[in-house]
Amino acid sequence: MQKEKVTQYIIDWLKSYAINAKMDGFVVGVSGGVDSAVTSSLCASTGLRTLCVEMPIHQGPNQVARGKEHIDQLKKRFAHVTSCSVDLTPVFETFKEQAPLTIDNQFLDLSLANTRARLRMTTLYYFAGLHRYLVAGTGNKVEDFGVGFYTKYGDGGVDISPIADLMKSEVYKIAEVLKVPDSIMKAEPTDGLFGDSRTDEDQIGASYDELEWAMEMQHVGKNGQDFNGREKTVFELYSRLNRVNQHKMNPIPVCEIPPHMKNSL
Structure with missing residues (x-):
């Protein structure tokens, strides 16, 4: 860079x-x-x-x-x-x-x-x-x-x-x-939201270097079966967090009413 x-x-x-x-x-x-x-x-x-x-x-x-x-x-x-x-x-x-x-x-x-x-x-x-x-x-x-x-x-x-x-x-x-x-x-990265000494890695379960690696592996189309040991653990951790937190990354869902329900009879 x-x-x-x-x-x-x-x-x-x-x-x-x-x-x-x-x-x-x-x-x-x-x-x-x-x-x-x-x-x-x-x-x-x-x-x-x-x-x-x-x-x-x-x-x-x-x-x-x-x-x-x-x-x-x-x-x-x-x-x-x-x-x-x-x-x-x-x-x-x-x-x-x-x-x-x-x-x-x-x-x-x-x-x-x-x-x-x-x-x-x-x-x-x-x-x-x-x-x-x-x-x-x-x-x-x-x-x-x-x-x-x-x-x-x-x-x-x-x-x-x-x-x-x-x-x-x-x-x-x-x-x-x-x-x-x-x-x-x-300094060890921490969000400081719990009033104790826990780091980001303590909360997430992986370091930022590991998460960057997993993010790149997902981007190129890899899956959990491509890895063993620690790599497999980190990749599956990343994939799970990425999946369950999509509600944060995506726009707020809007209930779109079908036009025919809105049209006056």
Whole structure:
């Protein structure tokens, strides 16, 4: 990949889109991970106003520190970058107090994790509305179109997706061009939605390198019978996640009424 050319292409694309949409800039949720660091750096590089928003909810100190380091670096490099922090922990806790929680429900932890993501989406759109900004998504290709590793109407609720055609490995190459801090480059990827130390690999069951391989194998028409051992396990894992998460990747189903039922008699 020609990483310098790809980086500039995305920057130009972002700027053109915002100008044509008659919007004044971008808002990005910064988590301390490489995807949000790259996205916010790309937005800042357009020369348009860019707001970086920290939205901790029982966040690990290391994640918070990495996010702050990145934002401080961006603000030193770009005068048009601003930031704010919105502690959503009290909002999340109030929601839990008001919502009927069934403690023994096997889906409780996942549902609450998705709730965190949706609270953050709401916050980003609040600021987008105040400033006429576009909400820039931080999902990469493997997450958005491979295994569906994101929350519908959470981190999947965005206006524009600048890195969604980049594999995770390609995101790291773009990060090098954009001078993303080493602390972020070396950190294990995590969505931070469960309030513990679990990584993306812990949740998914495979590394991003493995998922990229499986995505390519599916693209060229391979199936589970073509592999053995770990490769077979990863390919079948990828295929299952890709299948069950199509509801995230496809347009919302619309019940289309047959014309003859609508016509007046």
